[in-house]
Amino acid sequence: MAGDRTLPFFSLSRLPGLQLRQSWVPSLRPTVKSCLPRQRLVFLKTHKSGSSSVLNLLHRYGDQRGLRFALPAHYQFGYPKLFQASKVKGYHPQSSDTKKPFHILCHHMRFNLKEVLQVMPSDSFFFSIVRDPAALARSAFSYYKSTSSAFRKAPSLAAFLSSPRAFYRPGDRGNYYARNLLWFDFGLPSPPETKVSPHLPRDPNPLQLHIVPSSGAGPGTLFQPMTTAANRHEQPASFGSSDFGPSTFIQWALAWLDSVFDLVMVAEYFDESLVLLADALCWSLDDVVGFMHNAQAGSEQRLSTVKQSMVKGEEQQLTARARAWNNLDWALYTHFNRSLWARIQQYGQHRLQRAVAELRARRDALAKRCLMGGKALDPKYITDKKLRPFQFGSAKVLGYVLQNGLSQKDREECERLATPELQYKDKLDAKQFPPTVSLPLKTSRLLPHWITN
Numbered sequence: 001m002a003g004d005r006t007l008p009f010f011s012l013s014r015l016p017g018l019q020l021r022q023s024w025v026p027s028l029r030p031t032v033k034s035c036l037p038r039q040r041l042v043f044l045k046t047h048k049s050g051s052s053s054v055l056n057l058l059h060r061y062g063d064q065r066g067l068r069f070a071l072p073a074h075y076q077f078g079y080p081k082l083f084q085a086s087k088v089k090g091y092h093p094q095s096s097d098t099k100k101p102f103h104i105l106c107h108h109m110r111f112n113l114k115e116v117l118q119v120m121p122s123d124s125f126f127f128s129i130v131r132d133p134a135a136l137a138r139s140a141f142s143y144y145k146s147t148s149s150a151f152r153k154a155p156s157l158a159a160f161l162s163s164p165r166a167f168y169r170p171g172d173r174g175n176y177y178a179r180n181l182l183w184f185d186f187g188l189p190s191p192p193e194t195k196v197s198p199h200l201p202r203d204p205n206p207l208q209l210h211i212v213p214s215s216g217a218g219p220g221t222l223f224q225p226m227t228t229a230a231n232r233h234e235q236p237a238s239f240g241s242s243d244f245g246p247s248t249f250i251q252w253a254l255a256w257l258d259s260v261f262d263l264v265m266v267a268e269y270f271d272e273s274l275v276l277l278a279d280a281l282c283w284s285l286d287d288v289v290g291f292m293h294n295a296q297a298g299s300e301q302r303l304s305t306v307k308q309s310m311v312k313g314e315e316q317q318l319t320a321r322a323r324a325w326n327n328l329d330w331a332l333y334t335h336f337n338r339s340l341w342a343r344i345q346q347y348g349q350h351r352l353q354r355a356v357a358e359l360r361a362r363r364d365a366l367a368k369r370c371l372m373g374g375k376a377l378d379p380k381y382i383t384d385k386k387l388r389p390f391q392f393g394s395a396k397v398l399g400y401v402l403q404n405g406l407s408q409k410d411r412e413e414c415e416r417l418a419t420p421e422l423q424y425k426d427k428l429d430a431k432q433f434p435p436t437v438s439l440p441l442k443t444s445r446l447l448p449h450w451i452t453n
């Protein structure tokens with residue numbers, strides 16, 4: 001695979017199964033650093049899945065090392081439209097991987113591999129995070145209550161999930177938040193009730209598949225994978241199958257994601273995921289330790305629904321309905337949950353447990369040192385604008401207040417850990433694009449031409 005890194009553009013370097021398998025081999029000797037820290041990263045920031053907590057560690061890592069972020073003009077890359085390279089601030093087309101100037105691409109987007117690879121080298125580390133669709137639905141319902149027309153009409157999440165079609169119409173305003181949000185964020189199309197043209201473009205993104213109305217070709221001609229490098233390798237058996245239907249489509253989409261993403265974290269196993277992330281990137285535990293961001297007040301009970309053993313009947317029903325309604329996300333979630341645990345097995349369960357315990361101890365120590373009350377607080381206590389999270393949705397978004405009397409060094413470190421994503425993005429933006437001093441006209445006229453040109 002090393003050779004692949006030198007190949008131009010996207011087509012040859014991210015092949016199903018190959019790069020993935022190699023980058024998934026965990027390091028064997030944790031104490032000896034024989035690897036080089038990876039610093040070209042693409043993080044697909046999925047919605048309502050713990051992604052802001054990951055963003056904070058990426059912001060800090062890049063900030064402290066002077067890495068260049070591919071930043072949106074505002075806070076997202078034209079979402080819900082598919083990502084376009086032209087939305088990156090300071091982007092200029094570069095054909096060669098080595099000339100691509102950015103290290104980290106990590107703000108909200110709808111994933112679009114072809115365009116991402118216009119901005120980021122093809123050997124970047126691609127990762128993302130998923131969350132149990134039941135927990136995600138609870139979070140999204142509260143956050144996007146007024147944004148999604150389906151949620152807006154529904155009196156409660158329970159009412160919505162008991163008869164979602166009474167409230168939900170696919171193309172209506174903001175309704176990507178109301179169903180299969182992860183699938184949408186990964187840039188995947190809906191599976192065929194519709195059918196797929198056999199003639200497909202040279203494009204690695206399944207969104208570019210030509211989906212034709214179901215009155216079109218017969219079932220045997222529904223689908224062929226795109227004419228990319230993938231064609232130079234064995235196609236998975238299911239591709240040629242004559243009974244191609246939604247489940248085959250889902251399997252194909254998951255296989256495609258496996259070929260693109262080096263790691264998909266799972267919010268319910270956040271710390272386990274962080275340990276694997278540090279290992280895969282050759283980063284230290286200190287690089288990945290951080291605080292939880294963007295939690296909504298009252299959500300503690302909602303977290304880790306898959307781990308709760310004693311959920312009430314109603315909650316169980318709601319969970320089951322949310323997973324069924326978000327069937328594509330459930331397929332994604334179970335797939336990546338399985339991959340995570342396979343990877344944990346490879347890493348070693350005991351070794352992982354020790355690392356997770358170490359990570360938590362470091363987080364606890366940081367919380368004690370940095371945070372008033374040692375935990376996230378109601379925004380009414382957060383008067384410092386730099387630290388107050390953006391308030392949106394029907395619940396309060398929690399944030400942090402720093403301890404008094406910190407040394408300057410501690411204060412800087414604690415502030416980095418506690419800074420919400422929007423403020424941190426603004427800070428990085430100001431650093432990468434320092435405001436140009438605009439001199440009064442009279443003065444600038446007096447300046448020599450080599451300064452003004």
Ligand SMILES: Nc1ncnc2c1ncn2[C@@H]1O[C@H](COP(=O)(O)OS(=O)(=O)O)[C@@H](OP(=O)(O)O)[C@H]1O
Nearest residue numbers: 047048049050051052053139270292294295296299
């Ligand atoms: N470490 C960790 N583990 C598990 N869950 C976590 C974690 N960090 C954040 N969260 C929960 O994720 C929700 C916010 O997700 P995002 O940051 O992705 O939201 S956003 O799309 O950027 O607005 C939000 O969920 P709700 O509180 O249920 O709304 C957070 O509580």
